[in-house]
Amino acid sequence: MSQSPVLSVSGLTVGYRTGGKLRPVLHDVTFDVGAGQVLALVGESGSGKTTTGHAVLGLLPDNGEVIAGSITYQGHDLTTLGPKGWRDLRGRSVSLIPQDPTVSLDPVRRVGHQVEDVLRLHTDLDADGRRERVLDLFELVGFTDAERRYRQYPHELSGGMRQRVLVAAAVATDPDLIVADEPTSGLDATVQKQVLDLINSLRARSSTSIVLVTHDLGVAADRSDVIGVMQDGRLVEAGATAEILANPRHPYTQRLLASVPSRRTTRARKPAVPEVRDTVIEVSDLRKEFDDIPAVDGISFQVRQGETFSIVGESGSGKSTTARILTGLTSATSGRVSVLGTDVTGLSRREFRPLRRNVQFVYQNPYSSFDPRFSVFDVVEEPLRSFQEGRRERRGNAERVAAALEAAALPADFARRHPRELSGGQRQRVAIARALVLEPKVVLLDEPISALDVSVAAQILELLQKLQDDLGLTYVFISHDLAVVAAISDRVAVMRNGRIVEQGTADEIFSAPRDEYTIALLDAVAGRDLTTIGGPS
Known part of the structure; x- marks a missing residue:
């Protein structure tokens, strides 16, 4: 039975x-x-x-x-x-493990006390018993210093640690x-x-x-x-x-x-970038310190015209700091950075500004970078106005905005909408249109599809690939998603603790990784059979 x-x-x-x-x-x-x-x-x-x-x-x-x-x-x-x-x-x-620990945990209470709340409501344990149970749970979920974690506040823990706290709370009473x-x-x-x-x-x-x-x-x-x-x-x-x-x-x-990113489908359609292409970005022994702690620790790499160069690594690896230096949003502590033939290492934001029309940035969460009062037209036109090209006839700007929206595969009537009326994928397309309206040569993309559904993400990847083929764009792609990186990249640099531990062609990195950290990253990818990461392309 x-x-x-x-x-x-x-x-x-x-x-x-x-x-x-x-x-x-x-x-x-x-x-x-x-x-x-x-x-x-x-x-x-x-x-x-x-x-x-x-x-x-x-x-x-x-x-x-x-x-x-x-x-x-x-x-x-x-x-x-x-x-x-x-x-x-x-x-x-019955219990819940929620999605976002930053919302689910009280920021002004110690995490140990928050897990105790479950035991206070649903068990007869006294204060000492509850504390001991929480310490046991913290050890169960993999904390090596349970006493210390018990006393900490959510902001003192990493995202993975906060998620472990939520797991501990969910299993505290051994639910069915x-x-x-x-x-x-x-x-x-x-x-x-x-x-x-x-x-x-x-x-x-x-x-x-x-x-x-x-x-x-x-x-x-x-x-x-x-x-x-x-x-x-x-x-x-x-x-x-x-x-x-x-x-x-x-x-x-x-x-x-x-729609699942696959080296067999997405990247196979893209010819390799010839070695003879001009170098558009050159980074030599780059360092960036915050309070004497290195966030970027002596890295070097080159990016050639028309290729997709991806920087991968976990949170805190230094990849986003590197991207901000490349776009003049953060200054370097030492080293040399050349972008489109200009040494930008010591430039202030103001001095970097003329170059920025050729170096654009697409953020992870485009909605937070849009003025909520703006229509889509205003959002996309903003870079033109910023570079004083708004003095041209309004019609001239309108034509360039329309062309950028078309390039980003958005209907012309979207110009009258507001970002709040759009889906996540549509907002990301608007962000891409805004980056393209100045006709840049280099686009940096920081986790551009991490918040998107798999089919929408596939559409954005296909769009980026088409734009690169049509316009000869150079991409620096920042991501922790190795399946996406394998699908879209020509060359890859793997960062850990501010250093590049391995770099090479996408085939070299994903088919024959040499560094132990790269191997561990690849082994951790979910759904390897779906994405064929690490297998033959």
């Missing part, structure tokens, strides 16, 4: 009430999760996967409600629970069911692997069932037993992970899998 599922969701329909009307956003979702099983809910933003997870935990916002269907945990329908029932259940038997909502989004590959390994070991130890909400197909491929693919609030395909990945039947699933 088969064992009853720990969680059974049947015909679940959820709506949000806006303007007095109830608008369904989740439609007839059905799935089961067995004891110790990991179900990955995958899909793009707006697909309904997070709403599903929140409905399971009774955490829908005030304007959200279950319209139809049932959510059964251990034989009890959770849709009938009142506030007291949820308080007794949530945190004790955990909903993990993008638990490793934004984490470096090695830290992501550590957190996922931790969750998996806890699952194996306690036979805890897990609903893993993720847009990362690599994570789903590596860490789940069953995959449910969601689109527009519906579960369009579900089944054993190996079967879904090997034989996707729904067109949407097929499109998602086709």
Whole structure:
């Protein structure tokens, strides 16, 4: 006789009430999760996967409600629970690992006390017992100095450490069911692997069932037993992970899998950059110190015209500081940096300014770099005005803005919209259009697709490649996502602790890495079978 599922969701329909009307956003979702099983809910933003997870935990916002269907945990329908029932259940038997520890942790309380809150609500332990339990949990999640971590505040911990604190809180009462909502989004590959390994070991130890909400197909491929693919609030395909990945039947699933960055598809279409190309960036023994601590520690490299040179590494490796020096946003402590034949090492921001029209920057989060009062036209036109080209007839600027929007694959009527009306992918296209409007020669891209869904990210990568082919652009690409770097790069430099530990062609770095750190980074990549990193291209 088969064992009853720990969680059974049947015909679940959820709506949000806006303007007095109830608008369904989740439609007839059905799935089961067995004891110790990991179900990955995958899909793009707006697909309904997070709403599903929140409905399971009774955490829908005030304007959200279950319209139809049932959510059964251990034989009890959770849709009938009142506030007291949820308080007794949530945190004790079912728990959440949220996505963003910077939001989920109280910045003015020690992290040990915050984990104790769960024990205070759901156990009979006294103060000493709670403290001992938290210290045990901190050791369980991999902290080597549990006493010290107990006393620290969130800002004193790295992103991976903060995520470990959330995991400790989620497992404090040995729950039967955990909903993990993008638990490793934004984490470096090695830290992501550590957190996922931790969750998996806890699952194996306690036979805890897990609903893993993720847009990362690599994570789903590596860490789940069953995959449910969601689109527009519906579960369009579900089944054993190996079967879904090997034989996707729904067109949407097929499109998602086709969008995963792959050296076999994306980079194979791009001819190698000839060695005879002119050098447009030359960095020699570059150092940058903050309070006598080196953030960039004696690095050297060259970037040739028309190529994509990627700098990869984990948070704190020095890659973004390097990019800021290349664009004149940060000064170097020592060394030499030449950009387009100009020694920029000692230049102030004001002195760098004439060069900036040929060296543009695309940020990780374009929305934060847009003036919220501006229309898309204003955003894209701003560099023209900044370089006093706004004195030309307005029509001349309008033509250049229209050309930049067209190059970025945006319809002309988008010029009248505001960034808040656009999706993440559309905003990134606007950022690219703004960078292109001055017709630069070099574009630096700092994690330009890290916050985007896999299919949108694929579209942006294809756009960047087309623009490079059409306009002869040179890219310096900053990323911690090795799958993306493998797909788009000609040459790669790997940074660690401010130093370049290895550099070479993309094929050399990903097919035959020499440095132990590079090998560790590649081993940590989720979904290696999907991306073929480290395999033949």
